[in-house]
Amino acid sequence: MKKSRSLPSAASFEWILPLGWVVLFLAAYGRLILHPELHTACPENDTWNLPIRWSVLSALREGRIPLWNPNSAFGIPWLATWQTECFYPGTLLFTGLGLSAWNYSGLLHLLILSLGVYFFLRANHVGPFWAFFSSAIAMLNGCAYNHLGSNSSMDTMAWVPWMLWATWQFSERKPWTILKWALFFVLQVFAGYPQIILYTLVGCFSYAAFLKGWRASLRLLPALLLGLLFSAAQWIPSIEYFFLDSVRLPAVHDNPHFFLPLENLKTFLDFSALGTKGIPDYVADPTFFYFNFYSGFLPLFALALGLIRFKKLQSVSRFFLIGFLLLVLWALGFFLAGFEVIHLPYPAFLEPAKCWVLINVFELFALGLVLKDLFPNPGIWKWPFLVLALLNLLGPLWIHPSEKNLSPGELQPAADEINSFEQKHGHILVLPDAKEHLRLYTPIPNPEGKLLFKYFVPNSNLFNGLPSATFYGSTQPSWGALDAGFYFQYGFPYRNGTLLDMLGVDLIYMPERDMPERFHKISTDGSWTLWQNPGSVGSYYFFSGTPNNTSRKEAFSAFASGTADPRKDLFLDPNPVSSAPDHRQVDLRTFKDGFMGFFSKKDSDRYLIVTQNAMPGWRAWVDNRPSPVYLANGIFLCVPLPQGAHAGVNLAYEPASFRLGLFLSLMTMAGLLGWLGLNPKERIRR
Numbered sequence: 001m002k003k004s005r006s007l008p009s010a011a012s013f014e015w016i017l018p019l020g021w022v023v024l025f026l027a028a029y030g031r032l033i034l035h036p037e038l039h040t041a042c043p044e045n046d047t048w049n050l051p052i053r054w055s056v057l058s059a060l061r062e063g064r065i066p067l068w069n070p071n072s073a074f075g076i077p078w079l080a081t082w083q084t085e086c087f088y089p090g091t092l093l094f095t096g097l098g099l100s101a102w103n104y105s106g107l108l109h110l111l112i113l114s115l116g117v118y119f120f121l122r123a124n125h126v127g128p129f130w131a132f133f134s135s136a137i138a139m140l141n142g143c144a145y146n147h148l149g150s151n152s153s154m155d156t157m158a159w160v161p162w163m164l165w166a167t168w169q170f171s172e173r174k175p176w177t178i179l180k181w182a183l184f185f186v187l188q189v190f191a192g193y194p195q196i197i198l199y200t201l202v203g204c205f206s207y208a209a210f211l212k213g214w215r216a217s218l219r220l221l222p223a224l225l226l227g228l229l230f231s232a233a234q235w236i237p238s239i240e241y242f243f244l245d246s247v248r249l250p251a252v253h254d255n256p257h258f259f260l261p262l263e264n265l266k267t268f269l270d271f272s273a274l275g276t277k278g279i280p281d282y283v284a285d286p287t288f289f290y291f292n293f294y295s296g297f298l299p300l301f302a303l304a305l306g307l308i309r310f311k312k313l314q315s316v317s318r319f320f321l322i323g324f325l326l327l328v329l330w331a332l333g334f335f336l337a338g339f340e341v342i343h344l345p346y347p348a349f350l351e352p353a354k355c356w357v358l359i360n361v362f363e364l365f366a367l368g369l370v371l372k373d374l375f376p377n378p379g380i381w382k383w384p385f386l387v388l389a390l391l392n393l394l395g396p397l398w399i400h401p402s403e404k405n406l407s408p409g410e411l412q413p414a415a416d417e418i419n420s421f422e423q424k425h426g427h428i429l430v431l432p433d434a435k436e437h438l439r440l441y442t443p444i445p446n447p448e449g450k451l452l453f454k455y456f457v458p459n460s461n462l463f464n465g466l467p468s469a470t471f472y473g474s475t476q477p478s479w480g481a482l483d484a485g486f487y488f489q490y491g492f493p494y495r496n497g498t499l500l501d502m503l504g505v506d507l508i509y510m511p512e513r514d515m516p517e518r519f520h521k522i523s524t525d526g527s528w529t530l531w532q533n534p535g536s537v538g539s540y541y542f543f544s545g546t547p548n549n550t551s552r553k554e555a556f557s558a559f560a561s562g563t564a565d566p567r568k569d570l571f572l573d574p575n576p577v578s579s580a581p582d583h584r585q586v587d588l589r590t591f592k593d594g595f596m597g598f599f600s601k602k603d604s605d606r607y608l609i610v611t612q613n614a615m616p617g618w619r620a621w622v623d624n625r626p627s628p629v630y631l632a633n634g635i636f637l638c639v640p641l642p643q644g645a646h647a648g649v650n651l652a653y654e655p656a657s658f659r660l661g662l663f664l665s666l667m668t669m670a671g672l673l674g675w676l677g678l679n680p681k682e683r684i685r686r
Helices: 002-034 044-061 091-123 128-140 151-158 160-171 177-191 194-212 214-218 221-230 232-244 262-268 286-290 297-308 315-331 336-341 352-374 382-399 408-421 434-441 485-489 552-561 656-678 680-685
Strands: 038-040 246-248 402-405 427-430 475-477 505-510 520-525 528-532 540-543 595-599 607-613 618-622 625-627 630-632 636-640 648-653
Touching (some): 002 038, 002 128, 002 382, 038 091, 044 091, 044 151, 091 151, 091 160, 151 160, 151 194, 160 177, 160 194, 160 352, 177 221, 177 232, 194 352, 232 246, 297 382, 315 352
Antiparallel strands (some): 520 528, 618 625, 618 648
C-alpha cells in the first residue's frame, strides 16, 4: 500500500526530469554553449589537447589515419599514444565542425556521464529524486568540469557508469548484455585513456563478484574478449609502443608512483582550497586540475551520515561506500607502503592518482544509494537540500574564468612567417628559459577572454610542419631525443658542438638575444628571438663515407663535444631496426603520416639519413625493391643505397601491429554482423 501511494509523486517527478536537466545544464554551461570560442581555463588545452585535436583532424580530413606524428620528439607513433582518439566516434564531431565543437563534445560527454549515473541508480531501485540528485552532482562537480577541455579523459570518463550499469545487467541476465558491455568497453578504448580503462575494469569485475560471486566476474571474460577483438586496431599498436618500444619515466620526479598529496583532500570541502597568492588552483597546482574531488559539502555530509548509520545500509550501498573510501586511500598512496615492506615491485603504469574517475563515480553511486537507504520517503526538506547542494556547485562554475584559445586560422600567419625563413624544412626547437617556461605553462586566465598566446612551449606540435624537439608525456621512445638522461645533460648545446646540426634543427625560438656567430638572427618578438642554424642537416641528407659502429651515448657525446660532424661521420648500428618488407612497394598513403619519398642524384651517395625516429614499423623500398632500415647516430632512420645514381627511396610507417589489429577489428565486425543477420529474432530473444 505504501508503494502504491508513493508512485504518483515519483511518476510526476520523473515526468519533469528532462526539464530539470535542461534548466540545470543551461544554468551551468550556457556561456560555453552560446560562445564556443570560450574554453575553461586550463594550461594543458594549448600544450596538449588542442595540438592533438588539430593534428588528428588535419589527417582525417585528408583521408589518412594518423599513424605517425613527425612534429614531436623527432617523430613518434601517433595512433599508438592512445589519446589521439582517431577511431572514437566522438571525433566525427570535430571532423565535421572543426575545433568549434570543443565545448559541444565536452558537454555532450558530461551529459552522458550524468545519465549513466541516473540509470545505474534507477536500476538499483533508487527513486527518481535521489537518482537525479546524484546525476546532477555528476553534471556539476569539479572532477567533470575541470576535464571539459581534456578530450580523452572526459570521453573515457563518460562511459564508466555505463560499464558498471552493463555489469549489473549482465548479472541479471538481461538480453544483449554481452554486446552492451563490449560496446561501452570499445568506446573507452577508442577514447583512449589507459589508466582510466584499467581502473574501470577493476571496478566492473569487483562489482560482478560482489553481485553474484567470483564466477560471475569470470563470465564477463567473453564480453571483454569481444571488446578487445573489436578494438584491436587501437590497443595492439599501443601495447607494442608502451611496453616494447618506449621508456616509462616517473610521472613526477619526486613522486614516481604518482599518488596524491594529502592536501588534495581539502578540495572535498573547498573548490579553491589549494589556491596560493590569488592564483587559482587549476593554474597554480596541476594536481588540482587532474584530481579535483570537489562535490560540495552536502554530499560529503550525506556520506558521513551513511558511515555513522552503516548498519542501516543495504549491501550494495556498503559496497560503493567502502569502495569509495578504499579508492581514496589508494589514490593518496596509503597502500604503497605495504608494497615496499614486502619488496613487491610496483608498476609505475598503475599510478594510484589516476583512479580519480572511479573515485568520482563510486562517490556518486554511494551518494544516491545511501540517501535512498536512510531517507526512502523524504519530506518537503528534500527540495531545499537539492537547491543548496546545486548552488554550492554552481557558484564555482559561474566564477570560473574562461579564455579564448588562438584558433588554427589565427595561428597560421605566424606559422607561415616562420616557414618563410625555413630553408631546409628540418626542425624548429623551442627553448624557453625557466622564467618563460613557468609563465607560458601557467598563465593566469583573464576574465575578459582576451586571446592568450602560450603556444610556443617545448611540448607543442601546434604549428603544422614546425616540429618541437621534445614530447609531452612520461612515456618516451626507447630511442630518440628523450630516451636517456645523457641526452639532457648536454641541454641541446648551441654554443659548441654539432649536436644541433646532427638533429636537423634549422630554427631555434628562445628568449636569448645573444648567440654564437654561426647562428643568424631572423626576427625578435618581445623577449623571444628566432635564430637560424646554417649548419643543420635538415629533414634528411645523404652520406657518402664509411660508417662507424659505436654506442648511442658515445655517438651523442661525439656530436655534443664537436669531435664529430654529421656530414663526415656516421655512427651506424649493424643490426636493422626493421627488416626488409616481404612485398614490393604498394600505395598505402591513406594510412600514413609517415610516407616519404627521396631521390639521390650522386654516384657517391651510399646512405640516406632521415631525421625521424627509427622506430620499428618503418619500411623502406629502394628503386621499388624492399630494403632494411638501420639506426643512424643513435636516433634516426638510415637506408643503405646501391651503387649508382638516381636511387629512388620510399619510406612508409606501417607497423605490423596496426595491420594485425585492423584485421582483427574488421573480422570481428564482419563476424558480428553476420551472426546478427542469420536469425535476428532468435538473437534478440536470447
